Amino acid sequence: MTSAYIHIPFCEHICYYCDFNKVMLEGQPVDEYVQSLLKEIKMTLEQFPTDNTETIYIGGGTPTSLTAEQLDVLLAGIRELMPFKDGNEFTVEANPGDLTLEKLNVMSSYGVNRLSMGVQSFDDKLLKKIGRKHSAQDVYDTMKVIDKAGFGNNVSIDLIYALPGQTMASFEDTLKQALALDLPHYSLYSLILENQTIFYNWARQGRLDLPPEDVEGNMFERAAEEMEKHGKKQYEISNFSAPGKQSQHNLVYWNNEHYYGLGAGASGYLNQTRYKNQGPIQHYLKPLREDRLPIRETEELTTKNVMEEQMFLGLRKLKGVSITEFNRKFGRDFYDVYGKILPQLEAQDLIQLKDDHIALTKHGLILGNEVFEKFLID
Ligand SMILES: C[S@@+](CC[C@H](N)C(=O)[O-])C[C@H]1O[C@@H](n2cnc3c(N)ncnc32)[C@H](O)[C@@H]1O
Numbered sequence: 074m075t076s077a078y079i080h081i082p083f084c085e086h087i088c089y090y091c092d093f094n095k096v097m098l099e100g101q102p103v104d105e106y107v108q109s110l111l112k113e114i115k116m117t118l119e120q121f122p123t124d125n126t127e128t129i130y131i132g133g134g135t136p137t138s139l140t141a142e143q144l145d146v147l148l149a150g151i152r153e154l155m156p157f158k159d160g161n162e163f164t165v166e167a168n169p170g171d172l173t174l175e176k177l178n179v180m181s182s183y184g185v186n187r188l189s190m191g192v193q194s195f196d197d198k199l200l201k202k203i204g205r206k207h208s209a210q211d212v213y214d215t216m217k218v219i220d221k222a223g224f225g226n227n228v229s230i231d232l233i234y235a236l237p238g239q240t241m242a243s244f245e246d247t248l249k250q251a252l253a254l255d256l257p258h259y260s261l262y263s264l265i266l267e268n269q270t271i272f273y274n275w276a277r278q279g280r281l282d283l284p285p286e287d288v289e290g291n292m293f294e295r296a297a298e299e300m301e302k303h304g305k306k307q308y309e310i311s312n313f314s315a316p317g318k319q320s321q322h323n324l325v326y327w328n329n330e331h332y333y334g335l336g337a338g339a340s341g342y343l344n345q346t347r348y349k350n351q352g353p354i355q356h357y358l359k360p361l362r363e364d365r366l367p368i369r370e371t372e373e374l375t376t377k378n379v380m381e382e383q384m385f386l387g388l389r390k391l392k393g394v395s396i397t398e399f400n401r402k403f404g405r406d407f408y409d410v411y412g413k414i415l416p417q418l419e420a421q422d423l424i425q426l427k428d429d430h431i432a433l434t435k436h437g438l439i440l441g442n443e444v445f446e447k448f449l450i451d
Pocket residue numbers: 090091092093132133134135136166167168169190191192193231232233262263264265266267
């Protein structure tokens with residue numbers, strides 16, 4: 074099973090908190106980028122063929138900053154080069170305000186069936202403060218166009234909490250508006266202050282008024298309660314969904330399965346090897362002009378590494394790690410590898426055993442990384 078992540082590194086503006094691989098769209102060689110991406114896909118699939126691409130996820134940057142024509146070229150190429158069954162999950166990330174009926178029609182004609190929209194907040198003042206260009210009204214207008222294009226409501230929205238100046242009341246209102254849309258999937262991220270972002274600089278200068286840690290914790294708890302009340306079950310640390318609507322693509326990551334990483338700065342995992350592409354656009358384009366793959370670094374994993382990752386990634390899911398799957402994948406008994414540390418973690422109420430799965434407890438979920446570390450094998 075192999076999935077595909079495809080990166081579009083262009084944005085029409087740069088948000089103050091974001092350190093993902095992206096550049097301002099204006100003046101960029103977007104048409105050449107699309108052609109190079111298709112060349113990379115062709116070369117990658119020749120080297121690592123697959124019968125079927127399980128899921129496709131086009132992320133960014135802002136994929137919807139491409140014109141309808143550019144999206145058409147990209148998606149037509151993807152469908153020609155990648156074996157993919159219609160109906161499998163095919164997601165495109167979108168910024169509210171960028172989606173026109175024309176772009177949506179192009180997307181649906183090539184089998185795109187899920188949209189992931191970066192809403193972040195419904196508080197217009199806050200949106201402005203974090204460098205977004207859309208308003209809450211844009212989200213509602215976009216939802217109408219999505220409806221018109223016949224996408225159903227297979228839309229996920231991203232929200233960020235613990236934003237500078239965000240009050241509990243503002244966040245509660247965001248939750249209310251988000252849940253009133255009754256979407257099948259919600260992602261909820263706490264703001265991370267990333268190096269080399271505008272927010273990071275402001276924080277260093279003491280100009281960022283972040284909510285205290287206890288408020289951040291309360292915001293998450295409040296959100297989790299509301300999500301559950303509305304039938305959106307937490308299935309991963311930051312993700313909630315209606316029954317059967319978990320993101321299949323993200324589950325590929327958390328189940329530690331293989332995926333192609335395509336486009337500038339994309340990460341991939343093939344043949345037990347993790348790799349990362351060149352990030353800057355010109356560094357990405359140059360090798361492809363010379364018929365070489367734009368890979369910047371590779372790391373071949375030992376079986377020990379893969380076991381550790383199986384645990385770190387799998388424990389992010391509330392369901393946890395399947396012991397049967399672990400035994401099948403590694404041809405080893407889970408208890409031979411991890412039997413010794415389990416009683417202690419269980420006694421500390423950090424993990425629990427639930428029908429063939431090892432999962433974090435509520436307490437373990439809060440500590441996250443501290444628990445993951447215990448699964449390092451000496
Ligand atoms: C990289 S963006 C790409 C999607 C699209 N360009 C957008 O902004 O809506 C994907 C998601 O990452 C999340 N994100 C980005 N930077 C973050 C940060 N510093 N802290 C928390 N979440 C962040 C946001 O929720 C965003 O929607």
